[in-house]
Amino acid sequence: MAAANQPQNGAIQHWVVVRPDPPGQYTARAAGLPDVAATAATRDEALHRVQELLSALLASGQLVPLEVRPANPLLQAFGRTDANDPHEQAYLEELARVRQEDLERTLRELDQPCSNSSSTQTT
Numbered sequence: 001m002a003a004a005n006q007p008q009n010g011a012i013q014h015w016v017v018v019r020p021d022p023p024g025q026y027t028a029r030a031a032g033l034p035d036v037a038a039t040a041a042t043r044d045e046a047l048h049r050v051q052e053l054l055s056a057l058l059a060s061g062q063l064v065p066l067e068v069r070p071a072n073p074l075l076q077a078f079g080r081t082d083a084n085d086p087h088e089q090a091y092l093e094e095l096a097r098v099r100q101e102d103l104e105r106t107l108r109e110l111d112q113p114c115s116n117s118s119s120t121q122t123t
Helices: 043-060 086-111
Strands: 016-019 026-030 037-040
Touching: 016 043, 026 043, 037 043
Parallel strands: none
Antiparallel strands: 016 026, 026 037
16 A cells, blocks of 8 residues: 555555444445445444454455555656657757767867876976
8 A cells, every 4th residue: 555545553544434324323334345334323333343344354365455556647658759750850860969979079088198287396
């Protein structure tokens, strides 16, 4: 589960819907788990019973925590190129030209003899 759903003691939080139904009683249902429901005379008792059901499912291995991360729409197009986009092709050509110039400049600098830049005479 995501860190936001895990308190420090390692317990797993789950959303539970509580409604006053039938009249004079409360029904608690674990969201997304239609089989996990309990009806009791008080709201707290209904929640406690659902908590026990969830604990039993966890202990038996029938309910397991699974981390699900939402898709980031900003990353969906990341790294993709469109061979038909003239602006993208111009950008890639400019990038290749700048890289080539940088490589040539670096090679020229490495090909230069070292100069004695020290102003102090050595004896």
